[in-house]
Amino acid sequence: MKVIVTNTRTITIDLEEERKRIRKLFKKQPSYQDALIGVIDAFEKDGYNKALELYFGLPYNEEDEYPLQESMGKWWYQVGGDDFLWENNVENKRKMEIIKH
Secondary structure, eight states, X not given: OEEEEEEEEEEOOOHHHHHHHHHHHTTTOHHHHHHHHHHHHHHHHHOHHHHHHHHHTOOEEXXXXXXXXXXXXXXXXXXXXXXXXXXXXXXXXXXXXXXXX
């Protein structure tokens, strides 16, 4: 017997809203804005792996003393891991198929 379990997670993201959030949050730090928005742009244009490269290259926020990666937003953690999956923009579906020999 084989059991095939397929889990599908659908995440709805408004990347333009994320860009607006970053612009507002880093109004006085345009270099941080550009770096974070660069990750979003890469995700949209080139996919997750390219965005991940840029994500790991984000600068340290010297003024507030924390890694800038922490400013990516919930969507980033939803796409790349298992965080914030209870939010309204996430839908999980599970399908099971049993094949008897």
